[in-house]
Amino acid sequence: MSLDRKHLLKAMGPGILFASTCIGVSHLVQSTRAGADYGFQLIVFIILANLFKYPFFEFGSRYAGATKKSILEGYQQEGKWVLWVYFLLSLASMFTVTAAVTFVTAGMLNNLMGWSFDPTILSGCILAFCTLLLAFGKYSLLDGLLKIIGSVLLISTLVAFFGVLGKGQIQPIESFVPKELMEREGIIFLIALMGWMPTAVDLSTWNSLWAVERMKQTGYQPKLKEILFDFNFGYLITAFLALCFLTLGAYVMYGSGVELSSNSAEFSDQVVRLYTSAIGDWAYLIIAIAAFSTMFSTTITVVDGFGRAMGETVRLMFFKNAGVKTLYTAMMVIVAGVSFIFILLLASNLKDLVDLATTLSFVIAPVFAYINYKVIMSDQIKDEYKPKPWLKNLALAGLIFLTVFAIIYIMVYFGIISV
DSSP, X not given: OOOOHHHHHHHOSHHHHHHHHHTTIIIIIIIHHHHHHHXXXXXXXXXXXXXXXXXXXXXXXXXXXXXXXOHHHHHHHHOHHHHHHHHHHHHHHHHHHHHHHHHHHHHHHHHHHTOOOOHHHHHHHHHHHHHHHXXXXXXXXXXXXXXXXXXXXXXXXXXXXXHHHHHOOOOOOTTOOOOOTTSHHHHHHXXXXXXXXXXXXXXXXXXXXXXXXXXXXXXXXXXXXXXXXXXXXXXXXXHHHHHHHHHHHHHHTTTSSOXXXXXXXXXXXXXXXXXXXXXXXXXXXXXXXHHHHHHHHHXXXXXXXXXXXXXXXXXXXXXXXXXXXXXXXXXXXXXXXXXXXXXXXXXXXXXXXXXXXXXHHHHHHHHHHHHHHHHHTSTTSOGGGSOOHHHHHHHHHHHHHHHHHHHHHHHHHTTSSOO
């Protein structure tokens, strides 16, 4: 049965929000660094991370389509301990995640406006602005804003991608020495890259929350296939754009002898020049606007997502009769406030802040992946809505993949394995 266009448009939205969350640090920062530092050596790992994480993000949307509820309610039905695990692990990661994306956004804004403001203070202003905007603007404003921003970045990135393909890869300088992937630094970066490729697994709860919010906004309860079409559309875009950013870094910077800066403003300028080297200097302002808009969209979705997810978690655990809007706003304020403190403490090095956030996300990923698998295969879901055998098998393979690499990272980091 074909999809009805009118109904599909009512379902579309959460997939774009998901894409906006992904196409930020994991793409602009990590994928670009991967290409600039290692050329195309990491392309297989980017593809594998997108492939093996896919089921666990899809399960969030699948649960919402099957039950018309968020998967957090599914966690609760599996036992309150599941919610506690989600709550505690989210506390461990959400502040570094929010701090990292906001700090990059501040650098993009400084670069765009030609400012030299302290990025830590600017980050605080951005967090405050996002919190106020979401508290008063609601979901509809977020949905509409990110559809526009996403379209601008998609077009800009595709133009730059085909531009560098046409020009070809730069010739390495004579003194260029390639980095070794199978060294401690390379393995740690690899885990950090996969940590947010396309994003952290625990953010899968956001897909279901946004799908439920979209139902409230439109008054339409979409069929499962409509919700999954929206999700798959956003997921495919993020996976393809990750390869585009890797290519930009590899074609323009790999072998050039130029290191990506740890200073947020300088890094932002370098990223924008990746585009202009392919398109032309005339496009600098356009690309700078698109890059900032992309990071701003990531920041606002992260503040919204954590506020929404943690607000709902707190409601289910402690305050069942409390207002959803009140808890959502309160959690956004807490997320923004504590994340700003993290920025103050860790802002001296952009790369370290990003690597900390992304690595932590990857190490805890197997836990969230298992929880999502457990919920979607439970009796909560009718058999007709459960994953097909190929998706179930991919999820099991994904659990193995995430667990093995998390163990490898821990063993390398603590010196159990020497490389």
